[in-house]
Amino acid sequence: MINAPDVGLLSLFLASILTSNVLLANFLGTCSFISISKDFKSSMGLGVAVTMVIGICSAICWAVLYFIIKPLGIEYLSFIIFIIVIAAVVQMLEMIIDRFSPGLYLALGIFLPLITVNCAVLGVILFMQIRNYNFMQAVIFGFGSGAGWWLAIMLLASIRKKLDNNNAVPAGLKGTGITLITIGFMAMAFIGFSGMIAVQ
Amino acid sequence: MKTKPEDRIAYEKMLPGVLTAQGFLGNDIRPLAEIIMEDEQEFIRLGLDFEEVADRLDALKQAGEKGLGEPITVGELLVQTGDARGMLPCPWGDGLYHKNAISIQPADKPQEACVEGEDMLIFSDLSIHLLRVHHFCQGLGSPFRLDPVFLKHLIY
Amino acid sequence: MTQILIGPLAVAIISTVLAFLIAIIDKVLNNYGQVKISINGGKKVLEVKGGSPLLGTLAAEGIFVPSACGGRGSCGACKCKVTTDVGPHLPTELPYMSPAEIQKNIRLSCQIKVRKDLEIELPEEFFSVKKFQTKVESIKNLTYDIKEVLLALQDGQTVEFEAGQYVQLVVPPYGEITESVQRAYSMSSRPLDKTHIELLIRLVPGGIATTWVHKFLKEGDRVEVVGPFGEFHIHDTPATMVCVAGGSGMAPFKSMLYHMYETGAFQEKEIWYFFGARTTKDMFYLDELAELAARWPRFHFVPALSEPKPEENWKGDVGLITDVLDRYVQSTIDKSKGLEGYLCGSPGMINACINVMKKNGMTEDKIYFDKFA
Numbered sequence: 040m041i042n043a044p045d046v047g048l049l050s051l052f053l054a055s056i057l058t059s060n061v062l063l064a065n066f067l068g069t070c071s072f073i074s075i076s077k078d079f080k081s082s083m084g085l086g087v088a089v090t091m092v093i094g095i096c097s098a099i100c101w102a103v104l105y106f107i108i109k110p111l112g113i114e115y116l117s118f119i120i121f122i123i124v125i126a127a128v129v130q131m132l133e134m135i136i137d138r139f140s141p142g143l144y145l146a147l148g149i150f151l152p153l154i155t156v157n158c159a160v161l162g163v164i165l166f167m168q169i170r171n172y173n174f175m176q177a178v179i180f181g182f183g184s185g186a187g188w189w190l191a192i193m194l195l196a197s198i199r200k201k202l203d204n205n206n207a208v209p210a211g212l213k214g215t216g217i218t219l220i221t222i223g224f225m226a227m228a229f230i231g232f233s234g235m236i237a238v239q
Numbered sequence: 240m241k242t243k244p245e246d247r248i249a250y251e252k253m254l255p256g257v258l259t260a261q262g263f264l265g266n267d268i269r270p271l272a273e274i275i276m277e278d279e280q281e282f283i284r285l286g287l288d289f290e291e292v293a294d295r296l297d298a299l300k301q302a303g304e305k306g307l308g309e310p311i312t313v314g315e316l317l318v319q320t321g322d323a324r325g326m327l328p329c330p331w332g333d334g335l336y337h338k339n340a341i342s343i344q345p346a347d348k349p350q351e352a353c354v355e356g357e358d359m360l361i362f363s364d365l366s367i368h369l370l371r372v373h374h375f376c377q378g379l380g381s382p383f384r385l386d387p388v389f390l391k392h393l394i395y
Numbered sequence: 396m397t398q399i400l401i402g403p404l405a406v407a408i409i410s411t412v413l414a415f416l417i418a419i420i421d422k423v424l425n426n427y428g429q430v431k432i433s434i435n436g437g438k439k440v441l442e443v444k445g446g447s448p449l450l451g452t453l454a455a456e457g458i459f460v461p462s463a464c465g466g467r468g469s470c471g472a473c474k475c476k477v478t479t480d481v482g483p484h485l486p487t488e489l490p491y492m493s494p495a496e497i498q499k500n501i502r503l504s505c506q507i508k509v510r511k512d513l514e515i516e517l518p519e520e521f522f523s524v525k526k527f528q529t530k531v532e533s534i535k536n537l538t539y540d541i542k543e544v545l546l547a548l549q550d551g552q553t554v555e556f557e558a559g560q561y562v563q564l565v566v567p568p569y570g571e572i573t574e575s576v577q578r579a580y581s582m583s584s585r586p587l588d589k590t591h592i593e594l595l596i597r598l599v600p601g602g603i604a605t606t607w608v609h610k611f612l613k614e615g616d617r618v619e620v621v622g623p624f625g626e627f628h629i630h631d632t633p634a635t636m637v638c639v640a641g642g643s644g645m646a647p648f649k650s651m652l653y654h655m656y657e658t659g660a661f662q663e664k665e666i667w668y669f670f671g672a673r674t675t676k677d678m679f680y681l682d683e684l685a686e687l688a689a690r691w692p693r694f695h696f697v698p699a700l701s702e703p704k705p706e707e708n709w710k711g712d713v714g715l716i717t718d719v720l721d722r723y724v725q726s727t728i729d730k731s732k733g734l735e736g737y738l739c740g741s742p743g744m745i746n747a748c749i750n751v752m753k754k755n756g757m758t759e760d761k762i763y764f765d766k767f768a
Contacts, residue, residue: 103409112398120405131420134424135424145486252469255570256571256573257467260602306715307740308641308642309677316445321741323599323605328490332486336741338602383600
């Protein structure tokens with residue numbers, strides 16, 4: 040039925056974090072990445088939230104793709120359906136966070152519902168579709184990409200914390216400017232992993 | 240123009256009826272960032288510095304407080320400070336300020352003839368903070384707008 | 396044909412299923428059930444439905460915590476102590492809290508959602524705070540910017556208060572303003588009159604409530620009032636009262652003066668009242684107070700103008716009220732029974748008067764004030 044690539048689950052997991060990091064190799068999901076990395080605690084919270092969303096959405100969307108979309112032959116509607124699923128999952132996650140951690144809910148503010156339009160989520164799902172992963176691969180890839188996003192935002196938050204107190208940064212580059220340059224350096228550093236595992 | 244979340248929340252708080260009766264925007268429909276940017280450019284054009292103007296307004300307020308709520312002459316200006324019960328939070332959420340209203344007008348004009356916005360300027364502790372920290376002079380048409388041209392004319 | 400239908404149908408069904416899931420989760424998560432709120436160590440225990448902010452939950456049970464913004468988190472007036480752990484202070488509470496308050500677990504009751512059994516502490520006086528329905532009986536202009544508003548309590552309600560306390564006036568949406576707010580005003584009516592509340596309201600530029608009162612409120616209108624609040628009152632000692640206020644700060648004193656005159660309460664106290672303004676058009680009640688002083692030997696009224704115009708023929712004291720106060724405390728007031736200070740007005744005026752009083756030997760613990768803060 041599915042022409043799944045022959046990739047071990049562990050390699051897939053590691054690859055999605057290191058070599059094809061959704062943020063640093065594919066440059067998806069940078070909006071909230073830049074905004075929330077100002078604050079370390081919120082970055083932690085958002086990282087977990089995004090991992091959950093991507094993981095759960097991958098699983099659900101895989102099921103929807105292979106049990107509803109493909110059988111009915113409505114691939115042309117797949118984007119819309121995926122977005123609907125993502126929006127619903129984010130909504131549920133919002134309610135859960137509000138219930139169990141109101142502090143985090145307020146700290147994330149607008150960025151929690153913004154996960155819906157985070158290209159990382161849709162990007163991972165589309166990769167899963169294009170590469171014909173089977174269910175386990177989709178789930179592992181989903182959680183792995185989320186973990187990669189989480190890792191990237193934690194790294195950037197730590198770097199920004201150090202940069203904040205540094206007066207060597209010229210005034211014109213302070214804030215977003217130096218952050219973008221830093222992300223570029225991080226991306227180049229992660230290229231160093233590319234020899235390790237190849238999945239695409 | 241994409242607005243930062245803090246600015247959007249601040250903008251919501253500046254609408255009439257949220258923090259004050261008339262709000263801080265008057266009938267200005269420009270986005271917040273644009274209002275601030277254009278006023279910043281006016282300040283540069285007139286050779287004014289936000290910190291310095293804020294300091295001057297602060298000094299006028301302190302001199303005016305000696306009148307204990309009644310108008311008192313300070314230099315070439317007539318200053319009157321008034322207070323009301325309660326505190327006003329800054330729309331950006333970075334401070335609570337006493338509700339007061341300090342009005343300044345040229346001392347040589349009779350009080351009743353002075354018109355808000357044309358001869359008379361009204362500001363408060365919150366306006367001084369908005370000017371100093373956020374470079375915000377309030378929208379066109381707001382009765383409490385600290386128009387750069389008018390500021391220069393009146394207090395310099 | 397069926398192809399065209401299948402697509403939208405599939406999307407519709409998926410959306411419905413997801414919406415259903417969301418609704419279920421919402422019901423489960425946000426159903427906090429019945430919770431107990433224990434106030435002041437069990438003095439009062441409420442059984443309420445959880446899920447709403449503490450401020451509204453208490454108000455629904457008839458306990459009114461003062462709030463100026465109606466629970467929107469923009470005034471910081473609804474503080475109360477919550478001894479149960481409800482998590483760290485929220486970013487919306489922090490701007491209104493001092494480090495000492497954070498230590499003592501003081502929270503903004505409009506930001507705390509009632510999700511479990513709570514133990515809270517409220518000042519005792521909140522238990523006697525009620526919501527009153529009133530009708531405007533009269534509105535009089537005292538000066539060009541101060542109005543005297545007399546409210547008649549409806550439905551047989553009566554108000555019990557001490558002279559010097561204040562109420563929260565509920566301002567309904569009007570003009571461009573879409574939400575209701577509450578603002579505090581001291582009561583100038585006498586406590587003996589249990590069916591009326593009188594307020595002196597000065598027009599503040601840009602003020603939500605004062606603009607409503609001065610431009611929209613008419614006789615016969617219905618107004619909601621919550622109260623009484625406040626710890627400003629006459630202290631039961633034989634000491635002489637030195638009272639200073641200007642403009643609408645007169646309100647609590649009017650209440651205190653007429654109360655003492657009509658009931659003979661606090662018989663040993665002598666009262667000096669200093670009322671400052673700039674010119675006669677900022678003055679009011681001059682004749683009434685002068686007449687009261689003539690009839691009542693314990694009461695001395697000292698109005699002072701700081702910049703009287705020659706054509707006004709002002710015969711009273713001239714100068715800033717603090718200077719006039721200074722002169723009188725030094726030479727005229729009888730200090731044999733000790734002096735107490737009562738101040739009502741802006742922090743600037745209060746601080747200036749406190750300095751004058753301290754300079755003349757009065758101690759800070761005997762100076763009481765109702766700061767406009």
